[in-house]
Amino acid sequence: MTTVSQIDTKRAEPPSGSPDRPWIPRFWSGINISGWYGLLWRNRFAIGPRSWGMAAVLSLLAVFNSVLWLIQELVLGRRIRRTQLVADPIFVIGHWRSGTTLLHELLALDPRHTYPDTYASFAPNHFLISGWLFRPLLKYLLPARRPMDNMPAGWDRPQEDEFALCNMGERSPYLTITFANRPPQDQQYLTLEGLPPAAVQRWQQRLLWFLKCLTLRRPKRIVLKSPAHTCRIRVLLEMFPNAKFVHIVRDPLVLFPSTVNLWKRLYWDQGLQTPRYEGLEEYIFQTLVQMYEVFWRDQHLLRPGQFCQVRYEDLVEDPIGQMRRVYEELELGQFEQVLPALERFVASQADYKTNRYNVLPQVRAAIAQRWAAYAERYGYCTAASSLAD
16 A cells, blocks of 8 residues: 555655644644534544644634624624525636646636635634734734745735635535544535535535635636535536536646645644644545546536646647637636736746655555556556656
8 A cells, every 4th residue: 555655745744743833733723613613513622732832822713713703694694695696606626736726826817807815714703893903913923935836925815715615514525624634524515415405505605605705706707616625516516507617637647646745734734633644645545536437427517618628748838829729618708808917927938847745666556556547548558657746
């Protein structure tokens, strides 16, 4: 069996024994009371000593966030419920580390689009009334670069809506990050299949509420990005029959070690236990297989003009050409309106350096075997490939 130790990802975590900094904002800093204490209860309060300070801060913030939610509901609740989306969203989908963040940022450059930024995703319960105050105060607490890949970070940059759902008290496989040494959390919520209808309806209502808040702030078409949405197409189409989907794929020989690096870093920085990473590689292998079994089954539900596919390697090689094709295939309107912003963004990324991994032959063989269907379907040769992240 493949083991994490066979992949050079030591930079994914700080040195052993390094102290936690409980005041640093976490993904869960905006969580409400029901979400936070429900999470602790389901995991039997198994908080590691290193994270006691973080847990204490998050416990206080949960109360604070719920109070602010109540204030926002009293002030803006009626307006939020009356708000209508400008258009069905554009969804960026694909496995973690496949380039979804890059594609999300490129689509967010269009002045006709809006998106959930980091502050809105981390404080979804009250960002409409609190952002003017807390964004400036928190500006210097967030690192300028993401630790897992050195991509730019910031409160105003596009962010995953999955974190918003977590902070609103919704269940999600992302909650595995918090208690990494316990069994994976809420795996049914990856595909939303096998759940009681009431649970699916609650999930849909919370997502729609968040999108209405985004629309109230900026009435434009919303661009969303979450790898988990890759296997939720059926449920999303029930909500948004005219939604657009952009799917991005990447060489699995890069995808696997990069995903290991991602989860190791998040387990360490965002979790409430000192992670042992037991079963991590198997979790990654199985998750992609599960995700794409559902995606390939439901892909036929998407009509022409509703779906477009991009290879990460092509996007990096020719970002302007690939984005022009995305706009044409999805019928997103005049590409020339966003072209100047795209050119500036591409120029700003000219010096970006990718991570590299040393993956042993037996690990490469496991990737080729376990993810063969993905590699074959998207035209990747798993026998020979560069390993740039």
